[in-house]
């Protein structure tokens with residue numbers, strides 16, 4: 001069964017574009033059935049509209065409360081009947097009530113090797129902490145910020161002379177294949193979310209991206 005993907009994005013939309021491309025060329029057995037955003041002027045929304053894809057984009061300022069915004073967006077998301085929600089650069093915290101409407105079927109890509117550096121400014125913080133390694137994680141969304149089970153990670157070195165910008169660019173290169181590999185694995189039933197399983201075995205630690213493939217962590 002082809003996976004119906006709802007994608008949430010707030011920014012330029014490069015992860016969203018990578019997902020669409022992977023659906024188009026068959027790496028993901030699925031299709032994006034809607035793009036949802038809290039930033040009507042974002043690149044991601046423009047990309048969706050250019051592609052003729054249904055896009056829901058509203059400013060949270062138009063809603064009385066955070067919960068009202070989440071409720072309206074999740075009404076629109078559930079209306080497209082997704083199998084999986086993918087947060088691909090969605091920069092707004094999603095409240096517990098909204099998450100509870102679609103539990104354990106929502107994933108997020110985060111630009112750090114969780115549990116290191118949840119939240120914002122991850123590249124600067126990796127630099128400031130003197131980390132030798134940095135990267136990206138795909139995790140299950142739960143109400144606690146960036147704290148759900150980490151499904152897979154991609155690692156990059158931190159090099160002398162790096163700043164937040166050079167590090168962000170190096171991480172972004174691996175984010176696209178990481179997110180695509182995770183969604184592809186879900187679409188082919190190699191990766192299950194509830195409970196987290198890889199090839200029918202409980203997922204004991206995050207999978208690692210090697211090239212464009214996911215492999216178990218060395219034990």
Ligand code: GAR
Pocket residue numbers: 009010011012013014015016044088089090091109110111119136172175
């Ligand atoms: C990506 O680096 C993603 O990991 C990050 O936003 C960027 C979006 O880029 N997400 C977060 O920081 C989530 N807290 P994109 O719009 O080009 O996909």
